[in-house]
Amino acid sequence: MQWEGISEFVHVAENASFTQASKKMAISTAQVSRQISALENRLNVKLFYRTTRKVSLTEEGRVFYQHCRSVLDGLDAAERAITNLQTTPQGKIKLTASVTYGEQQVLPLVSDFMLQYSEVAVSAYLSNQQIDLVEGGYDLAIRIGKLADSSMMAKKLGTRTSYVCASPEYLEKHGIPHAISELSKHSCLLGTLDYWHFMESGKEKNIRVAGKLRYNSGYSLADAALKGLGIVQLPDYYVQNHLQSGELITLLDSYRVPDEGIWAIYPHNRHLSPKIRLLVDYLAKHLS
Template sequence: MNLNDISLFIRIVETGSFTAAAESLGIQKSTISRRIAQLEDDLGARLLQRTTRKLKLTDDGEELFARCQPLINELETAKDYLATNQDHPRGRLRITMPSELGVFMMNDVVSTFLRRYPDIHLEVELSTRVIDLIEEGIDLAIRVGALADSTLIARRVAEVNRGLYATPEYLAKHGTPKTPDDLVDHNCFGVLKADEHWTFENWDSSVKVNGQLKANSISFIREMVFQHMGIARMPRVFCRECVQEGVLVEVLSDYHCPPFEINAIYPSKRHLNPKVRLFIDHMMEMIGDHPWVSEKLVTPGEVAADGQAISLAP
């Protein structure tokens, strides 16, 4: 019985299909099929019932998965630990993060990490979609905003201050809001899937805003604000130069928008990949001096994404 084939079987079950396992591992689907067939021959047992739509574990497959998954994970963790604690840590690290966070904030973190650890190979997916880390074989996600999925572990990295911005031309035509309640009479651009109720730290009630536009890109929203079309809530540093040049005006600056969180996320079902630890530690070293960051948050431990405390392993 080949341990590599056992590991491949575990990966298929975790991802839910031969195709997903092949994509996450970077090998051909036909190779996976051949190796699983060989594993079944070696064991003299059928492990998977394959149909055109889904996979189903046989009783023998369920038994093998239950017994071997913890062992394979321990072996992978030990291998990663040894590779990472050598003088020259090596191996692959897969990360996902929103596009603008990657381009405008994490670029320095990634470039300095690669220089610091030349034998670690990063695969970075810039995407706004919420990726299933386990299913797609992602080691670490950098996400923006509050979290709700308790199957993940989160480490809050930083907070970023925001403000409300419009062009002088828009305000000359539509008037300048004096209090948050005045926003109901304005075209307020928002982020896709975000709450339409805007809150302020020094205003008693939230304001339900209305707007013609929602987008998943702050850069695009800012471009639409440049067209004198509305008011948008954006990171202050993202608009600072435009305010200095007179292109944008910060409105309601006396009313403080809550900052948004930046979190590092990884699956709680596995031990922390030591290369993830290296990246998180490096990011925490770098990010505190970044102009986007309002406050560096060095927490004593990770927390589950639903807010429950998780002990931090040394």
């Protein structure tokens, strides 16, 4: 009720005509007149002097017009601001990812994204723990593998391949394993787990492996493999360049597990704002 008649009043004041105001608003002159009369009754004041030839503001009408014009200008500015948010991303994005993948793959792309969209501010926290996005106030998480949390929405960004590999020098000295059962005869470079993932007869298997070396760093495990210390199983981003250069050789390819999904996830009940959608699309384009 408080806004009824305001737009009609401003149009009549600016056009000095009920007829012209009705044309601008694409409504009938009678409707404009009814709204103005209702507004005057509600305010208990006369806003216009009306004659058959002229419409002009009363003193009270001029004061009221100045305030109404200011309010409508503010509404126009608010609408433009929302429109700009839709077209030009701006504001804060809080995201999380695993440490190594975040450092090597995600954050460099986020930095490139920020070069394109200078009004965006990003806060990233890298952790190998499963962080509660809602409790932590996160807009987005980048996660790898199977997703179990049904309260989250997810978009697939790409895939990750895990390779079993070793240096030519190690293989020349110790031989090439042709079946996963032969790994027990080899020095396996261990990470945080005591087993490796394989596919055999169409089923996933966890095979326990052993060796004299254990690091909780993928880079250090890749370095140890390059130096001929043993066989390693690592995701592609640790070893891809070394495989291409021939410094490492892939093994047991027929037992390789299917590629794992790389996902952007976000709370189910949180609206995916334009800036988040743009970032997710940007990551998907470059990580696919």
